[in-house]
Amino acid sequence: MKSDPLFIPRSSLVSRAIRYTAWGLSGKTLGILLLLLVLGSLVGSFYLNQASKTTAAGLEIVRLTKEREYLRQENAELRRQIALAASIGRVRSRAEELGFVAPEDVDYVIVRSLATEAVQDKEAVSEEDPGDLETVRASPETESWWDELVAQFQSWVEVPY
Numbered sequence: 717m718k719s720d721p722l723f724i725p726r727s728s729l730v731s732r733a734i735r736y737t738a739w740g741l742s743g744k745t746l747g748i749l750l751l752l753l754v755l756g757s758l759v760g761s762f763y764l765n766q767a768s769k770t771t772a773a774g775l776e777i778v779r780l781t782k783e784r785e786y787l788r789q790e791n792a793e794l795r796r797q798i799a800l801a802a803s804i805g806r807v808r809s810r811a812e813e814l815g816f817v818a819p820e821d822v823d824y825v826i827v828r829s830l831a832t833e834a835v836q837d838k839e840a841v842s843e844e845d846p847g848d849l850e851t852v853r854a855s856p857e858t859e860s861w862w863d864e865l866v867a868q869f870q871s872w873v874e875v876p877y
Contacts, residue, residue: 741749800806
């Protein structure tokens with residue numbers, strides 16, 4: 717034996733250091749705890765990422781809502797300005813500034829249309845002889861007018877989109 721009173725063989729120190737950590741845990745237990753810590757960190761980071769995206773979307777909604785309200789108020793103000801600019805007094809004063817004058821004598825022109833003439837012809841015929849009403853309905857002028865109107869509607873319907 718040696719004269720050193722505290723002789724500890726090296727082989728027992730090395731094997732004890734490999735089997736147990738400073739906290740008294742084995743390597744397998746330490747590996748499982750480390751794996752759980754990594755998995756917990758991943759789940760936490762996914763949760764924080766989702767929460768931050770949700771918060772950002774909420775803030776964007778609030779910003780867009782405020783912008784929409786601002787634009788509604790601006791539209792209301794523009795409509796008010798248009799109403800003021802289009803008021804009769806304003807238009808009349810602007811017309812006077814430009815040199816327009818109120819008309820002194822107004823002449824009305826009566827324009828007779830085919831529909832008005834057909835109604836008047838029917839009334840005249842019905843007063844004279846009710847039997848001649850069929851002749852007015854079947855007159856060439858009325859038929860051509862009607863045919864033209866029907867042809868116009870058919871052309872509108874047949875237009876490809």
